Amino acid sequence: MRIVIDMNLSPRWAAVLEDSGIAADHWTGLGAPTASDGEIMTYAAAHGAIVLTNDLDFGAILAASGESTPSVVQIRADDVSPEAIGVHLVRALRQMADELAAGALVTVEPARARISLLPLSTG
Template sequence: MRLLIDMNLSPRWVGVLKEAGIEASHWSTLGAPDAPDPVIMAYAAEHDCVVLTHDLDFGAMLAATQGDKPSVVQIRAEDVNPNAIGTQVVAALRQMATELEAGALLTIDTKRTRLRLLPLQVNR
């Protein structure tokens, strides 16, 4: 699994994830810092990356497009510092690796982790 870390998360996530044996790159080393979310999603899909973000827009894009890739991991915590929630994120990534490889939206907060397989089904 390869992770693409969104601009709204610290580049320090790269070191935390690499130390855990997870390949990761921060968007700031790959593209324009002000690139719109669809550009980041397209890059992630083209390069078979999972997007790690603190932004709800990526999940909304998956729902709106009924997309099946790329997978998105949303950190939904007030403190998104890797020192605060890094252990929980790494554990969730390891536990859900198969689903993320296949296509999933993983939401991690301090109390729980939720997984939805892609494409997301809109409740009617």
């Protein structure tokens, strides 16, 4: 499993994920800071990576595209810091690893995680 961390999340996420045995790179080390969400999605799909974000636009891009990759994990919490929700995120990534490998949209909240398999239906 390889994670590409969106610009809207702290670069600290990379170390937290790496310490948990999950390969991760923050977008600042991969591409231009002005890259569009579509560019990040294209990069992740080409490299077999999962996008980690708290931006709902990535789910909308998946729904509009009808694609099965890349998988996206959305953090939905008031505090999106690794200290606040890191344990929940790592648990969800491990529990849903097979689905993420096949194509999924996962939403992680402090009290629960939800999953939708790709491609998403727009109707």
